Amino acid sequence: CRQSIYFETLAGVAACLEAMSRDPDIVMLRVKNRLHPRHDSGESGGYRNVAVNLRIVNSDTMALGVETHVCEVQLLLVDMAAIKNDEGHRRYVDFRNLRGE
Numbered sequence: 001c002r003q004s005i006y007f008e009t010l011a012g013v014a015a016c017l018e019a020m021s022r023d024p025d026i027v028m029l030r031v032k033n034r035l036h037p038r039h040d041s042g043e044s045g046g047y048r049n050v051a052v053n054l055r056i057v058n059s060d061t062m063a064l065g066v067e068t069h070v071c072e073v074q075l076l077l078v079d080m081a082a083i084k085n086d087e088g089h090r091r092y093v094d095f096r097n098l099r100g101e
Helices: 010-022 061-065 078-083 086-098
Strands: 002-007 026-033 048-057 069-078
Touching: 002 010, 002 078, 010 026, 010 048, 010 069, 069 078
Parallel strands: 002 069
Antiparallel strands: 026 048, 048 069
16 A cells, blocks of 8 residues: 655654554564655655554454555645646656666
8 A cells, every 4th residue: 555645844844753663563674765865866756755654553454354564655745736736757767767666
């Protein structure tokens, strides 16, 4: 599964990451910070976000047998989300495929 959360500011993104890291039900597996100033946006076709791969492990997910399922949560600034659309995503997928990813 993949979901997006939109923020007006970088501080909002940082606060969300902090809250996720403190949540005992969340197991964060990987964080791709495409908002970092040193991130080469050429590697992502200009796309910028923070992508968090995680699992939710609690009594509910264990009872359902889905505690090992990996989800991706994308944290985006509203300005980036405004240009994220089907055509923009299609260009990103084409770009990524050309790179062999």
